[in-house]
Structure formats: structure tokens, C-alpha cells
Amino acid sequence: MEENFNELDPKWNTAEYDEIWNDRLQFFQLNGAPDSKTFKNALKQRPGFKMKARISMNFYAFFFEIIYFLSKECGKEL
Template sequence: MEQKQYSNKWQKRFDFYDKHGAPNTPEFKTALKTASFGQRLLINMNFFAFFFGLIYFLILGLWKKGLVLLGVSLGIAILVTIIDGLTGWSFPDGVYNGLSVGISAMWAMLANYNYYLKETKGLDGWNPLEGMRMV
């Protein structure tokens, strides 16, 4: 079976995760603090996932995690709509914009490590926080 070729960006991300571990480890956090701003963005954020969310997760083959994150995103939207309906007043537009950016950031911050786990460790479950034990 032929080995998959990754772009330079993905190779840098994978090397960083191989060397420093999961995003919640002290080694990862220390290494990230010493990295340049551009390197921190490369490791922590995925701009395609920020703008395209579920579509990008589907392209990467992360459909299970994408569906879970879609459910979380829809759940937040439904909750805000219910609160609007029950209280009779609407949140200011800034709140909706902030929620939209926050949800997009969630997609962007989870894409890289989840793709790394799928491609290198074979972990392709439903949990988008897989391998990132929150302590």
C-alpha cells in the first residue's frame, strides 16, 4: 500500500504533535509558547475549518466528528432561539455574531489534532475531543 503524501503544512503539524503530544499536555503548551505567532496559528487553527466547518471535516474524512460538532452548533442555535422566544426579547446582534465566531473557532481549533489522530493513530471515533483529556 502506498504511503499518503501530506502538504508541508500538515507535515509540520504532525511533527509538532509527534514531538510535543496532545494539546492539553504541559510539553505541548510549553512548546507552543516558544513558537512564533505564525507557528502557533498553523498548529492551533485551521482556516478552512473556520470558514467551511462541516464541509471541511467531510473532505478530511472526519464525518463522525463533523456530525457531532454540527449537532453542538445546532444545539447552541436552538438554545439561543428558545431563550429568545421564552423571554420575549432578543439578544443584541453582537451576541449572535460572537456566537457565530465562537462556533467557527471551535471547528477551526479541533480540525488539526483530530485529523492527526485519524491519519497517524487510526482514531476515528465520534468524540471530537478524543485524545484531549480535559483535566
Template sequence: MDSTTQSQYSPKWQFRFNFFEQHGAPNTPAFKEAYKALPFGQKLKVNFNFFALFFSWIYLFILGMWRKALSVLGLTIVLIILASFMPDIVARGLGMGWSLLIALTTNYSYYLDKVKGNVSWNPFEGMRW
């Protein structure tokens, strides 16, 4: 990532982008090894997005990833419909799990969008599975 592109992002995003640039996608062995070596706070910084945890598809729209936001919104609607047929405790667990999944995938998705120019509809691209 060149210095002019990098300077337009906050130090937190610069750290994340540099980590992804150096170590690759979260599903690569190089990423996993480098991630294990990070202290807990830096692990959170690289792999977790608190805004995405609470605002999911809205935050993706704010970041400019409208394709991924629409995908997440569509899947969220499907999950809400499915959850309406489940016991309350299961539906709540499903909702929390879905929010966590979005929080864990947003940073790498943003890196792909802004640094690599990948504007796909898949919000889970390059993740661990």
C-alpha cells in the first residue's frame, strides 16, 4: 500500500491494512502464525470490529461496501424469518452469532475493498472457512 493511500486512513486502519498486506488472508497459514504472535489488544484490532458488531449492514454501507451490505441485509432478513420459528433462546443465540460473524469479517472485507479493489458481493471472502 503506498503512502498516499495509507495516509487517508486512521492509524488503526493502517495497522490492519499493513497486517493483511504482510500476512495475507485470515485463511492462510502465514496469517495464522503471525496472528498467534500478536498481543490480545492487537488481535482484537486486526480481527474484530465493534461498530460492525452493533450496526452490521448499516456500518458496511457507511464504509462504502454497499454490495456486501446488501448481501448481509438479505441474509439477516432470512435469519430473522427463520428465527421467528425457533424458540426465543435459540433465536437470540443465532442473532448474537450472526453479529459476531459480521464483526469478525468486516476488517478483511474493508481491506479487500480499499486496498485490493475487490468489490464482490461475498462478505465472507478469504475468511477461515
């Protein structure tokens, strides 16, 4: 099932994105959306926590969300 990512979608420019995002987007294209059964099964087959987290989690968004939230002054709406 492993195919060359550029063969799947020739319009895709992998040089434009970081390696992590290329891995994520390739995984999504090959296995579907995160709520699909094929996605969940493929994610279970990836070795180790780090490889699974690389696909399913954005660490920067998780750790720095409060800074973004406060910088956009959304805290006033609470």
C-alpha cells in the first residue's frame, strides 16, 4: 500500500511543507479522515507512541494554545 506521495496527487508540492506535515498529509491521503475505520486501523499499526503522536497530535498547538488565545484577546469573551 505504500506508494510515492507525489504519484498519489501530482499537484502536491512537498517542498512547501515541513517533513512532519508531509507525513501527516500523506497518511491522511492514504488512509482517509481521522474518524474513518481505515484511519484508526492504520494508526494502530504504526510502531511506537512517537510515530502515532506524529500523525495525530500537534504539540505546538497543544502547548502554546493559551498564548495564542490571549494574544487574540479572546479571553475577554469568557
